Ligand SMILES: Nc1ncnc2c1ncn2[C@@H]1O[C@H](COP(=O)(O)OP(=O)(O)OP(=O)(O)O)[C@@H](O)[C@H]1O
């Protein structure tokens with residue numbers, strides 16, 4: 001579906017040092033960081049004119065809905081695959097807690113990376129996503145640090 | 161009480177009280193009992209229009225606050241009010257219509273407008289011929305029971321609220337711990353990228369791996385329901401996959417034989433750091449110069465937890481144990497913290513076997 005070798009990546013992270021690390025990592029892997037946002041508002045504004053193949057969205061539990069809203073905005077409205085990066089993956093995966101905002105469909109996100117991730121975990125997740133998005137279906141299972149939304153994982157399994 | 165008992169009792173009562181009942185107009189042996197009992201009772205006559213009260217005992221009058229003349233001749237519905245459950249009223253009405261008995265709690269109103277809960281026991285009284293003669297209603301004041309229920313409900317609600325606040329707080333703190341660990345790791349990564357000297361950079365990456373091991377502990381801890389149970393098996397799986405994967409080498413095989421071994425959160429960090437040292441040592445020292453090999457990890461849980469990490473690498477040099485490195489002293493002190501037995505067996509070219517025994 002994409003006639004290219006590298007991904008154009010959008011990063012949403014409100015913690016400076018984590019944003020810097022993500023930028024360095026994405027760039028080192030040969031991809032391009034097309035835009036970054038450090039707040040939900042900035043992310044939604046940026047999304048309107050964004051041309052990206054993948055977005056990493058930090059999901060903050062504390063400021064409530066913002067992360068989910070950004071995710072919906074990117075995934076449903078702009079059609080950009082979203083990976084939630086979250087320190088509270090149970091909230092995203094739902095079920096375990098009452099009041100889970102996101103059900104088993106991952107709120108429209110493609111996948112979830114749980115914090116704290118390791119450097120290698122993030123690198124392998126990115127490598128997997130590169131293959132999965134540029135030449136789907138991916139030839140291998142997603143790495144342990146990356147949880148793929150069940151309906152997408154199923155589609156890939158059927159296609160391979 | 162069967163019929164024979166009843167008539168025997170009636171005989172005795174008649175002998176002792178010998179009263180004329182105002183309602184039935186004849187000697188009624190139970191009249192005195194009904195009049196003195198603390199249990200509020202009424203009798204209604206369904207053969208008259210609108211099923212009116214034809215008898216109410218003193219306990220009933222005390223409970224409702226009415227005078228006898230105010231209740232006699234009226235249908236019982238005057239006891240109901242806006243707070244009475246309409247569904248319950250409908251059920252009583254249906255029972256009366258069907259000439260069935262019913263037991264039900266109702267909110268009733270006294271003459272002064274105050275309310276009380278009553279447990280109504282309503283029974284139709286049929287004549288021998290089968291025709292309906294009376295309804296007999298006993299009513300117990302159960303207001304206290306309802307007050308206690310409401311009190312308990314309010315207490316529960318307050319507890320639920322307090323619990324919700326606490327849960328939110330724990331999530332918030334958990335979130336911060338994980339985010340901060342992530343940031344420490346990011347700082348080390350970013351800073352090490354600017355260091356030209358390979359050995360200094362390697363040291364930074366050793367530290368990164370120690371911090372990442374801590375991060376993995378916290379991620380795993382908070383994935384468990386109580387955030388206080390830590391399964392060594394899960395951790396080993398994550399750790400080994402990550403560390404071996406990070407070497408980029410495909411000539412290192414991994415054999416895992418892991419039984420679930422749950423320890424308390426208190427011990428999780430020390431166990432994780434110890435395992436990190438053991439596995440990073442193997443990856444750093446055992447398979448040098450392109451030597452392929454296998455890492456085998458075994459976790460067994462019985463009265464004590466036994467963890468064995470084995471490699472078939474080059475083995476430790478004779479002098480290694482005498483050297484005082486950071487890794488060495490960290491492992492020794494962690495084992496001491498855990499009250500664990502740590503034994504290392506190694507022979508040149510035969511590999512290394514590290515055994516850690518934790519008392520449960
Ligand atoms: N699995 C192993 N196979 C071969 N040699 C090992 C193994 N584990 C340890 N060694 C030897 O033991 C020495 C001491 O290990 P130790 O972990 O204390 O220090 P280190 O890994 O060299 O440095 P650090 O302080 O960073 O851990 C190592 O230098 C290495 O020579």
Ligand SMILES: [Mg+2]
Nearest residue numbers: 437440441487
């Ligand atoms: Mg070491």
